[in-house]
Amino acid sequence: MRVRQIRDALLKTPVGLLGLLSLAAQVVLSVWVVVSYPDDFGNRVWSNPIHWVDNPKAAPPAWIGRVDNQPRADHWQTVRGEPETVEEKGRNLIASWNIPYIVEEGAVPAFLALTVRDVRFEERAPLLALTLIRPDETRVSVLRHAVRGPREGEEGPYERHFDDPLRIQLSADESTLSSLQEFLAEEYGLQMDAEEIRPRVMDILFGVPDAAGDGFAPMSGEYTFLFQTATRVEGDGIGSVELVAGGDAFGRMGTDSIGRDLAQGLLYGLPTALVIGVVVALLSTSIGTVLGMASGYLGGAADTVIQRLSDIVANIPVLPLLIFLLFIIGPNLTVIIGILIAFSWPGLAIQVRVMVLHMRSSQLIEAVQSLGSSRWRVMYRHILPQIMPYFLAQIIFTAPSAILAEAGLSFLGLGDPSIPTWGQILEAGFRTGGVYVGYWWWIVPPGLLIVLVASTFMLLSLAIEPVVNPRLRQTRRAD
Amino acid sequence: MAPVLQVRDLYLHYADPAGVVKAVDGVSFELGEPGTALGFVGESGCGKSSAANAMLRMLPGNTARYEGEVWLDDVCVSALDAEEFRRTVRWRRMALVPQGAQNSLNPVMRVGKWLTEPVRQSRSSDIAPDALERQARGLLERVGLPAGAWNLYPHELSGGMKQRVMIAGALIFSPRLLIMDEPTSALDVSVQAQIMNLLKDLKAEGLSILFITHDIALASDICDRLAVVYAGQIAEIGSSEQILEQPAHPYTRRLLGSIPRLHDEALPEFIPGAPPDLRNLPGGCRFHPRCDVPLAVCPERVPVRLKAEAGQDVWCWLHDRTVNQVPLEVNSE
């Protein structure tokens, strides 16, 4: 068996080619992810709830609407900087932003949130107001908010919400509730108390009372958000205003229960999985080969020690010990990789030793040795090349089990929190009960991706199996 | 009296991705009186072992063509259906000592059990267990194995011992015919001699032997008659003396010439060219590309059975006076 045969098996069989193409695509995607994702994605972005606050929670992927034809609001988000108009009104300067928003048939958004950043003023704090102008020309005053004025001992100019944006969840805001109460009474003569309104804020904002009088029918059409600030002095004002209408569906892969964009996490998991698989496979296989060669070639006490050790390590029940060690040392990807390596080498060490023993007694090796080649030279020049194919095969065999092991550990809650992996996404989906309420988009894709990456390596090993184990190639039934 | 064994037009072809392997291609011969031995001699890969398998109907899964008649004591055993052949002929009347006895014993079965298994499994035999054991132990003693071998596993036996167990096993039903496929090729010379002596004794007791080997000298030691096999066919058949002293086929001559001899000036000659590929055989006489005296007719027509001497038949156009004896012109490109 030669390395060349393995190369042929990979390049010239459909299975091998499929595996290689799939692996190549994964590597390219991984490189893109590593280059384009921010450093410290795990801590700063993924595990940071603030980052995901404007996303809908536990929303299915946006394309689901095309599958089940249910009306769903798309997730809508817009940021505006400079006001469109500024006019003087009495002692105030009124700056206005007109932000159009379209509601499709039956697709009322899940929530409404307003974020205002970088408020600056000289003396008097600006007043903020948001009005919703609806398709039927009715106007709902959604919010009136006064930015916090000067504190005792504070000197102007004053800055507010530079580091902590002012975020108001309009669908749950008390002042919105009372505005709506007023609006319903004036416009439709409906008397509802705050507790009645609270659960149907969005229905009221984007609908009209239905004929039966006990509910609200969605009103589709073009809405406009009119956002205004009232300031005293020129130069006072806000940096930006952001409006979010939460969708019932989000992005390519949906979101989890704290609104994380699963597509981002899933993509980020790819390079991590590949690195775990390849690093563990490469290092453990190298260790196994070196120890196996040493054991077979040196013989004597070294052989005995290495073989006994391999025997013991090969027979240790790995997962319980992994759990224990990770629990003690702490969840850290490097530690996970290190422990996986420490438990993956013995199989090859035993196998390589047997091969070296065979080769050592071969005529070629004996001849080379009698010509005075040094031990290490013989190992390097004559024995290593013959072991190479097994080395490569073993790398391919080991990689998927390392990936699965990390996923399993992550699922038990022992994953490295600073580096999100598919196992951790699954763990979150399981721990928070996403499984039991049928959040399939949270559960199915990460598992599928684990299977995809692991089975890519399985395809490769399937392709090279006839080379490594030629007896299986022709199996004929006798008689 | 009918001959012990008669084989007529035996064919065994295998299907192979690269073409049809014509391992046995129209073989006919007979083995006369009881207590005689016929040698099947030829280079490796010429189809000798396939002929043995064909006679025992041991057919691999990729068999493409299997036909011919096998007569054992006036009974056409090839006409029996598979199950009957198994129950009445195989091992009972025709037993095989295979090539490579090293792996022919079940690794997890003790020798005694293995030896008596076919009898114990046989529905037709009603021999008492202790009588069977006595008989089997007698056979072990006969082939020169210590009594203790009875309880051993194959991995505890040497190569020679395994070969003897195989022979003892083949004799358990006291068959009429023993087919021995290279029975000694893996053994060292002293063991080989012991086994040859054993075979001679068995022959003297009336056992007929088909002795398959690549070693023509060894074959002549025990065989009364020899058949020289080339590319799935018999090239020449005759008494051992005739084959050794006056070979009629050019291939036999080259085969004899390739044996190194003591006290001989002539160096052993090798046969030019490679043994033919059974998937892709030359037309006409299959030996003609390697023959040193080919005729013009040889590539054209398949030779027929011709009488060279009384009791010596040869498949070679050199012996047909009705054929134009013009040598083949060799293109020396």
Added chain:
Amino acid sequence: MRNLIPLAVRALTMVGVFFVVLLLLVLTLGLTGFSDRILSSVVGEQIRVERTTLAETIRDPDELERVLAARKAELESFYGLDIPWQRRLPASVFRVMRLDLGEARSLRSFAGSSRIADIVLERLPNTILLMTTSTVIVALTGLAGGLYVATRPGSWIDRLVSGLAAVTYAIPTWWIGILLILVVSVHWRLLPSGGMYSTPPPEGGWLRFADLARHAVLPVLSMVLVSVGPYMYAVRTITLNIAQEDFVGMARARGLSEIRVRNAHILRVAAPPIVTGLIFGLAGSLSGSILIETVFNWQGMGRLYYDALAGTPDEGVIVALTFMFTLMYVAIRLLLETLYIFLDPRVSYAD
């Protein structure tokens, strides 16, 4: 007699595994100070118990404190807390072996005990139940399927099994479990999504058993689905390889019937490597059961791992579990190795 030497070698290896793991546990615990904490909690618990009894006889609070402090020092020296952990190593090994690891922080046994040994041991039968059931099913179906497929090499069903083996090797068992919950329990509402009994559990032996069986379907199914393909493939490959051996052809040449050839020659010789396959499969199913118990809230030792890791970690429980799993693994391995060695007379195979 001949068989005892390889058996002894295997036994020695497994004992080696056992002690290496044990030593690793104790060393890690000592180095990280966990061992001290466990012992302190043992002492603390004992003092608390004694305080209530002593409080009835000693009225003076200062006197009580003094007596208790002396008692505490006595206990600490008894448990070796006054000497460095290295010197306590043998005692610690012994302590782990007896599961004498004190009290759990928040976990309780079903009966309410907080003794770690109680908590862990009462879970053992549940784990064994789940593992044995699925292993037996895998072994039986894998054996039957593998042997059947071996009679048809190259057929579509053969290729299906090979493909299945490769694919299932790449699927995490626990994910299959979650998918089954998602589809069978949540979407179809056919089977319970977790636990071992309904609440409240039905009365009566048979009803109770049926309830348990209903709860076991999905966890067992997930473990079987993932393990059966590779095992079937292994059985098939081993059988096919042996069917090509000379002695099988020879068995046919000796006029034996096909049934006899298959049973006495192919299967009998295939048995030892098939048992080996099962041994290796077992390592996988051990890990698999930890995760599957977690997914299905099966009240075994595997789920206990998850519970001990979540929230305030219960390190004593984790140590006990790691030890118990190792012990279980070593015991099953030894059992199967013994079986293997008596199946295969070839001594050389054993080492």
